[in-house]
Amino acid sequence: MAEAPLIVLLGNDDDDDDHRVLFAEIRRLGGAARRVHPDELVTEVTAEGTRFLVDGSELAPDLMFGWVYEDYLLLGMNQLETARLSGLPVVNSAMTLLRGQSKYLNSVLLHRAGVRHLPVLWGRDEETLVSWTAERGYPMVTKPLMSSRGRGMYRLTDEASVRDYTGSLGPGPEQYYVQPFVPAGHRDTRVLCVNHHAVAAVTRIAPEGTWISNAPGNTRHRAELTPELCAIAEGAARAMNALFAGVDVAHDERTGELRVYEVNTCPTCTATYRELGTDPVPLMELASFLVAAARDFDGARAGWRPSVAV
Structure with a gap:
């Protein structure tokens, strides 16, 4: 052997x-x-x-x-x-x-790859942000450069809230990252991808009283991997060159389109699947790919396919 x-x-x-x-x-x-x-x-x-x-x-x-x-x-x-x-x-x-980790690079790569994302503005200049948000319309959402579980996210609703937010930025390299708010029923779907193939999906619904779908206390249920959902998630994973990725996708109620919020390259899933009463399928598929890649990296990249999709 x-x-x-x-x-x-x-x-x-x-x-x-x-x-x-x-x-x-x-x-x-x-x-x-x-x-x-x-x-x-x-x-x-x-x-x-x-x-x-x-x-x-x-x-x-x-x-x-x-x-x-x-x-x-x-x-x-x-x-x-x-x-x-x-x-x-x-x-x-x-x-x-x-x-x-970098939401800035997430946005650049997603847009350059033609993956439906959102316009973003990042920097420090307050007047540019005031003009940009006024032109595009409220509400807007701010996110820190590196965060998880919805920490540090705020909704901007008018010029005053924009100026309050920019005034709260600390000294040094801290910058704003702002994008339009997506009306999506306060929910999104995380699609787990291995070797750029979608293997499982979970829809997350924000806790009562908040609009942040990945905040602690959210409700989760398994989601169907539709062809459209697979296509946008797999395109996003390829854009990041992420062989293991959690792609956060929202259904824009205004347009009916799917949009990628961001791509996480260290996605956790055991607790979620335990809560759903099923095996953590993404980790099983990841293990299969890693063993194949350890034996023949190029061959696994070209030929590995998931055994099951949930």
Whole structure:
């Protein structure tokens, strides 16, 4: 029997439930899995090549999978790019994770790929934002550069609220990121994609009293993967070059069109699927892809297909 390919997940234990499920499925499929915290990884770079070490012993992965964000994003990006440059296959590379964390880059890439998104304005100049919002109409939504679960989102309803918001920006590089509010019944659908294929979808409904669909306390139910939903989600995943992605899609009640809010490149799903009383299908499909990619990266990229869609 061929030796089990080693898949190293670079990340911390914030999403431990997802990692446990993923690793169990990798092992069931004949692979080996290990999580390495970015602080644990030691890298040696010489003229002869690059080596990775953990606890003084050399680490020889067949594939490295990036699951870093927020505080560990920059360090993890450097480590993942070093791995890629050394010749290791990397799933969700440094640039993919940056694109997923940065809403600015999300918007640029989605628009350039022709994926239905939203117009956005980002910067610091108050008068430009006042003019832009007045021209486009209220309400508007603000989002921080990096956030999750709806933290830091606000709705702007008039010029006064725009000026109050810009006045609250801290010193230094903090900037606004503003886009029109989408009337979508206070709900959206997260589509999970593996190797640019949609594998599952969950609709999220905002808690009573709020309009933020991914806020804690939201209601979730399984959603049908329609051809239109698959097409827009898969296009968004390709735009980010994200081999594992959670694509947040809204149904615009004004136009009847689907629009992508953003693409998350470290999406969690175990808790959601546990609540829905079913297996975390996206992680099962991800494990299948990672084992195939660890054995033959180019072949898996070209030929892997999901076994089931929910």
